[in-house]
Amino acid sequence: MRDASPAKTYALHIGVIALLFALNFVLPDYHQGLFARIMALAVFAMGYNLLFGYVGLLSLGHAMFFSAGLYGAGLTVYHLGWGVPEAFIAGVACGALLALIVGLLALRTAGVAFMIVTMMFAQVFYLLILYFATWTGGDQGLVIQQASRVFSIGGTSFDLTDPTVRYMSALALFAIVLLVTLAVVRSRFGRVLVAIRENEERTKMLGYDTVANKLAAVVASGAICAASGAAYALLFGYVGSNFASIQYSILPLLWVLLGGAAATLGPLIGTLFMYYVTDITSGFTSAYLLIVGVALILLVLFAPKGIMGSIRERWLRWLT
Amino acid sequence: MMPLLTTKGLSRNFGGLRAVDGVDFALMPGEIRAIIGPNGAGKTTFVSLLSGRIRPSSGIVVFDGADITTMPAYQRVRLGVAYTFQITSVFANLTAFDNVALPVQRTLTDGRSKGQVRSGVMAALERTGLADRAGTLAGQLSYGHQRLLEVAMGLALKPRLLILDEPTQGLADSEIDNFITLVREIARDATVLLIEHNMPVVMQLADRITVFNFGRILAEGTPEQIRANAEVQGAYLGATHD
Numbered sequence A: 001m002r003d004a005s006p007a008k009t010y011a012l013h014i015g016v017i018a019l020l021f022a023l024n025f026v027l028p029d030y031h032q033g034l035f036a037r038i039m040a041l042a043v044f045a046m047g048y049n050l051l052f053g054y055v056g057l058l059s060l061g062h063a064m065f066f067s068a069g070l071y072g073a074g075l076t077v078y079h080l081g082w083g084v085p086e087a088f089i090a091g092v093a094c095g096a097l098l099a100l101i102v103g104l105l106a107l108r109t110a111g112v113a114f115m116i117v118t119m120m121f122a123q124v125f126y127l128l129i130l131y132f133a134t135w136t137g138g139d140q141g142l143v144i145q146q147a148s149r150v151f152s153i154g155g156t157s158f159d160l161t162d163p164t165v166r167y168m169s170a171l172a173l174f175a176i177v178l179l180v181t182l183a184v185v186r187s188r189f190g191r192v193l194v195a196i197r198e199n200e201e202r203t204k205m206l207g208y209d210t211v212a213n214k215l216a217a218v219v220a221s222g223a224i225c226a227a228s229g230a231a232y233a234l235l236f237g238y239v240g241s242n243f244a245s246i247q248y249s250i251l252p253l254l255w256v257l258l259g260g261a262a263a264t265l266g267p268l269i270g271t272l273f274m275y276y277v278t279d280i281t282s283g284f285t286s287a288y289l290l291i292v293g294v295a296l297i298l299l300v301l302f303a304p305k306g307i308m309g310s311i312r313e314r315w316l317r318w319l320t
Numbered sequence B: 001m002m003p004l005l006t007t008k009g010l011s012r013n014f015g016g017l018r019a020v021d022g023v024d025f026a027l028m029p030g031e032i033r034a035i036i037g038p039n040g041a042g043k044t045t046f047v048s049l050l051s052g053r054i055r056p057s058s059g060i061v062v063f064d065g066a067d068i069t070t071m072p073a074y075q076r077v078r079l080g081v082a083y084t085f086q087i088t089s090v091f092a093n094l095t096a097f098d099n100v101a102l103p104v105q106r107t108l109t110d111g112r113s114k115g116q117v118r119s120g121v122m123a124a125l126e127r128t129g130l131a132d133r134a135g136t137l138a139g140q141l142s143y144g145h146q147r148l149l150e151v152a153m154g155l156a157l158k159p160r161l162l163i164l165d166e167p168t169q170g171l172a173d174s175e176i177d178n179f180i181t182l183v184r185e186i187a188r189d190a191t192v193l194l195i196e197h198n199m200p201v202v203m204q205l206a207d208r209i210t211v212f213n214f215g216r217i218l219a220e221g222t223p224e225q226i227r228a229n230a231e232v233q234g235a236y237l238g239a240t241h242d
């Protein structure tokens, strides 16, 4: 039964957050920076997982939601001189709005058609960024200066270029999104999403407007991915069109598959794993992508449910 | 008394095949109606038109005085039309609990029932004798229990009209006796439309019987009248079945 051990599940998630908090104080500089990046990108993966893992909708266009957040935050800071919090909200709003529009159109399709339609939309978004190079900086991108990345809340000033502030900001976002997605997937809405994934026809015959529920999931997923993009722009001070390219649509899929779809901690594990495999292998060979590919194939062969999925199956059956 | 449900000239073609062919049908509130007929007679297609699972080629469906012909299935469910599938269609990868939680939380959201999801689910599981299976994945239940889970999901929807498509298929004899009791109980606050091949079940439960053949209504009447009807004998009852 799903509520067999909610306390254990929440304890595990909070434990992971506490561990990440503690790591800030022990990690060497280089790894502290890497972890901040991984946590920000794990948010992207969590947004993707909400749609792919729980609703079963495979999108190949999520780079557009990430970059809607990236540019929504980056451009308002760069051109309009907005503060960090306002820019972050602008980024999330851009992603949510884009997801609403794309969802309304793309949800008329399913399966392979949905993959292709989302990919096409993302490609259009990518080309628009290049087309409006005067504002977006085109493929060069834009660098957001340190002065624009300082903000204050209640009299305390935060400088996002400071490694610890950056790490803690990434962690805060990660923790909020992790706990929110955990609450969502355990909620009534989450139960309906899983039902749609398992058997949409049957779900309709239980009185659910499955299209409306899927649209809500697309918007939630888009908003979370945009939050990741907005945070990325503000934390690392760079927006560029490569984040809107097809590669960034496929990456969250890989992270989620690696970590385990439909497991709330899967996205973090997948992102972490892939980042470090890439990082370590690129240190001693230029063919590191080949090694990443091999690692992926091995994982899919021997742990088709991803790392978290396999751990859950063997040891943590109570875990949501 | 006004019928709960009526159809006029209801038809559905599949290519050249007239699966349901100009059916005029009326169902009174509170009755248990059985639909019988040979394989391929159009019974499942007919009730699918009522539930909104498929669209009619022509004709209308009226529920509680309102024309629902073009209403999407999920809205009909909220009005109180519940359908249980002939081909077992439970969520195999979810627990029995979660399977029933879906319809329970629907009625809570619609304000058609009160209380907590958990108590609603357990009540429906208890009525169908599945309470001790709450934590079992639906796909791991025996076939008979999956059929009962379908019924539990149907009655958890708090339907005004419960459509059961061959619910006793695959049930053991002992389970069938319990099932008959259960349907009588459900019928105290809902109208029941039952497609059933098992004639003893039909004869025990039905207030009236409608016989389908080649997409049309061949006969309709009380169990006694249907038993005595020569045409029905020819089309169905005489023919050995199962």
Ligand SMILES: Nc1ncnc2c1ncn2[C@@H]1O[C@H](COP(=O)(O)OP(=O)(O)OP(=O)(O)O)[C@@H](O)[C@H]1O
Binding pocket: B014, B017, B019, B037, B038, B039, B040, B041, B042, B043, B044, B045, B046, B086
């Ligand atoms: N989706 C479909 N596409 C094409 N033909 C269909 C479809 N659904 C049903 N039919 C055909 O329509 C006719 C009526 O089928 P239906 O399933 O309604 O019969 P039934 O009375 O429920 O039979 P059974 O007792 O075997 O369940 C059959 O000839 C069937 O092959």
Ligand SMILES: [Mg+2]
Binding pocket: B043, B044, B045, B086, B165
């Ligand atoms: Mg049938």
